[in-house]
Amino acid sequence: MATDTIAPGPEAPAPLSPARAQIEQKTLRTDRWWLSPLLTMLVLVAFIFYATFRAFQNADYYTGNLISPFYSPCIATKCVPGSSLGGFKPFGDWWSISPALLILIFPLGFRMTCYYYRKAYYRAFWQSPPACAVAEPHGKYTGERRFPLILNNSHRYFFYAGLIFNTILSWDAILAFRNPAGQWGHMSVGTLVLIANAVLLWVYSLSCHSCRHIMGGKLKHFSKHPLRYKGWTLVSKLNHKHMLFAWVSLFGVALTDAYVALVANGTFSNPTFF
Amino acid sequence: MGYKGKFKVWRGDASGGDLKDFEVEINEGEVVLDIIHRLQATQAPDMACRWNCKAGKCGSCSAEINGKPRLMCMTRMSTFEQDETVTVTPLRTFPVIKDLVTDVGFNYAKAREVKSFTPPKDLLPGEYRMQQIDVERSQEFRKCIECYLCQNTCHAVRDHEENKDNFSGPRYLMRVAELDMHPLDTADRKNSAQEEHGLGFCNITKCCTEVCPEHIRITDNALIPMKERVVDRKYDPLVWLGNKIRRRTSSDA
Structure with a gap:
């Protein structure tokens, strides 16, 4: 291998071997390779703005029978009466800002360390690379070997936390079979919205690469663990569509929150079936 | 139904090189490797390219076609518009030996x-x-x-x-x-x-x-x-x- 390199200019990417074919263009791709990272960036930025606004808004997250996934579980004393799960409020009056900020680190961490979203944001935001065979603009690249990106290895812990959150949000969907007065045996469009949100979050979580590993991927001998092999096979099937579930569940969370917010602030009433 | 297609192929070696323009006959059912072979046969007999099976199984004819890393033998000409210029360059990551051949x-x-x-x-x-x-x-x-x-x-x-x-x-x-x-x-x-x-x-x-x-x-x-x-x-x-x-x-x- 040749070891001599060309010195980089001030804005130049990393120096490359002069023994390579000298081609000036960063890429010769003629397709719209920039479209996918651009759309990814726009959608993620829109979600970040919306989620930040709603997380700090500290209002319109509970309707009596529906609770926004951004605020569940609501674990501060200042939560709207009735919104806490079983009255569990370990954070007292001293927590004066939005209770959403207490919990959002977990779903945020799960998505930030997700193997799919890593691809999405490395391409869309960090341009490392923006697309395949398109030169990245950075002079140096160390991957996920150092702080802070090495923290992405904690994905499985956020996955465990995500399972707890999914269970709580599933319970929220069951609680939505009440009317705003708290009487059981009722169902509304909001019930369906919360059920759909919980289902989407479950399939997103169960299709996760860490889940696949924990279920059986870590094994050397599937033949010694037939049940785990079956579980691994099922999760592998879901894992094929992890990207799809990642996006759909992201939209699901935002739309569910928006629905609850619109009902809570009286923009429209939650249509009931019975 | 044949047509005259436009090609740009990187010609050169470690000391330098650039994209050369070619106009070449293209026939139905052909792949990019066929066109490179036609260029060798008709216009550029010293053009170097590595190939072997022409069936996508030997992994020899790797190149970058319109900027995308692909096998030349598995890239059908029918995937391009007839008026589209097809650019073929060697793999960028490895040192070039000559034309489309790199040292892997x-x-x-x-x-x-x-x-x-x-x-x-x-x-x-x-x-x-x-x-x-x-x-x-x-x-x-x-x-x-x-x-x-x-x-x-x-x-x-x-x-x-x-x-x-x-x-x-x-x-x-x-x-x-x-x-x-x-x-x-x-x-x-x-x-x-x-x-x-x-x-x-x-x-x-x-x-x-x-x-x-x-x-x-x-x-x-x-x-x-x-x-x-x-x-x-x-x-x-x-x-x-x-x-x-x-x-x-x-x-x-």
């Missing part, structure tokens, strides 16, 4: 750095017994034709020459994963994957999977599972504690 010796060096299959010491050749269910996962990786398109596309070395010493690339990290998943392999692959072969350089942007002509799901089935195994070994205190308490080794599972 980097990959041979990295292949030699992977510790070979290590069966249990008391098991002799001919005594290997394993169940299909235990080997089928890694059989996907055996479809690799070593075209090195994944190695060429990975930005960790494509855009950063300095990482070549410390990063084996997706093809050989996949080989490490294949051996780590092998039911009879006893070597410790997890530490070496991270520390010797540079698995931490991989930021799973999946370009290796996108360009693989054998459609091997390199990232999902080899690199990410290997990253998770490395997490077990190096970054997960609960797994570490569990293994200590149960005195379990990785080959027990």
Whole structure:
């Protein structure tokens, strides 16, 4: 291998071997390779703005029978009466800002360390690379070997936390079979919205690469663990569509929150079936 | 129904070169490699290109076609518009020898750095017994034709020459994963994957999977599972504690 390199200019990417074919263009791709990272960036930025606004808004997250996934579980004393799960409020009056900020680190961490979203944001935001065979603009690249990106290895812990959150949000969907007065045996469009949100979050979580590993991927001998092999096979099937579930569940969370917010602030009433 | 198509082909060697324009006859059913051969036969007899099977199985004719790393023999001319100029360049990541031929010796060096299959010491050749269910996962990786398109596309070395010493690339990290998943392999692959072969350089942007002509799901089935195994070994205190308490080794599972 040749070891001599060309010195980089001030804005130049990393120096490359002069023994390579000298081609000036960063890429010769003629397709719209920039479209996918651009759309990814726009959608993620829109979600970040919306989620930040709603997380700090500290209002319109509970309707009596529906609770926004951004605020569940609501674990501060200042939560709207009735919104806490079983009255569990370990954070007292001293927590004066939005209770959403207490919990959002977990779903945020799960998505930030997700193997799919890593691809999405490395391409869309960090341009490392923006697309395949398109030169990245950075002079140096160390991957996920150092702080802070090495923290992405904690994905499985956020996955465990995500399972707890999914269970709580599933319970929220069951609680939505009440009317705003708290009487059981009722169902509304909001019930369906919360059920759909919980289902989407479950399939997103169960299709996760860490889940696949924990279920059986870590094994050397599937033949010694037939049940785990079956579980691994099922999760592998879901894992094929992890990207799809990642996006759909992201939209699901935002739309569910928006629905609850619109009902809570009286923009429209939650249509009931019975 | 033939037509005259426009081609740009990179001509040159390590001392320099540039894209040369050609107008060439293109016939129905042809692939890019056919056109390169026609250029050799009719206009540029000294144009160098590496090829062998013309069936997508030898991995020799790797190049970049309109900027995308592809096999020339598997790229149909019918995928381009008739008035579209098709640009063919050599693989960017490796030193060029001449025209479309590059020196892929980097990959041979990295292949030699992977510790070979290590069966249990008391098991002799001919005594290997394993169940299909235990080997089928890694059989996907055996479809690799070593075209090195994944190695060429990975930005960790494509855009950063300095990482070549410390990063084996997706093809050989996949080989490490294949051996780590092998039911009879006893070597410790997890530490070496991270520390010797540079698995931490991989930021799973999946370009290796996108360009693989054998459609091997390199990232999902080899690199990410290997990253998770490395997490077990190096970054997960609960797994570490569990293994200590149960005195379990990785080959027990």
